Amino acid sequence: AQTVTQSQPEMSVQEAETVTLSCTYDTSESDYYLFWYKQPPSRQMILVIRQEAYKQQNATENRFSVNFQKAAKSFSLKISDSQLGDAAMYFCAYRSVNYGGSQGNLIFGKGTKLSVKP
Amino acid sequence: KAGVTQTPRYLIKTRGQQVTLSCSPISGHRSVSWYQQTPGQGLQFLFEYFSETQRNKGNFPGRFSGRQFSNSRSEMNVSTLELGDSALYLCASSLYPGRGTEAFFGQGTRLTVV
Secondary structure, eight states, X not given: OOEEEXXXXXXXXXXXXXXXXXXXXXXXXXXXXXXEEEEOTTOOOEEEEEEETTOOSOOEETTEEEEEXXXXXXXXXXXXXXXXXXXXXXXXXXXXOOSSSSOOOEEEOOOEEEEEEO | OOOOEEXXXXXXXXXXXXXXXXXXXXXXXXXXXXXXXXXXXXXXXXXXXXXXXXXXXXXXXXXXXXXXXXXXXXXXXXXXOOGGGOEEEEEEEESSSSTTOOOEEOOOEEEXXX
């Protein structure tokens, strides 16, 4: 079974600075997807960034980028120029490639609570 | 385009009762998944429906059940409620199940069992 581990329960960053959130995962599959989701106090999960395992190039979305190390099974999220609105819980998630099979659900880590200081 | 709508937003129930939660996916989305979120266990997968068929089920007791209607709306039911069922229940909709398709989440239903 696949597992996702986020070793930092809480992180803090100064506004305009850069912060990196860590995520490791365990799987025997070679093809899968990785995601970072943000959950603000409003509780709605919002997709931040997505990475396809067969793509070596790291995904980027504006101020958000990932460092995907497939061999090390590591998938960290870097937030540049942090803003107050970035304060939230961040969840790393894994999803098998579902070629007609039954396992297509998201497997989440425990989350990292990010605080942004003005 | 309307997002994922979950109703009700908040519920308080007594042990032993049953509860039904509703999820309306984004228009055109045919896959609906349910997750339970608690401080202790984090986010755990409950089940996934696609075209009215349950495709996948998490490791939850039979008290937890769900269904999907022809318009893709989904309901989940919890019977004989226990205190440990208190949680935020999140629904996610996707165009298709699995792969890299983005899952869009609703704001959840906060269930409190007393």
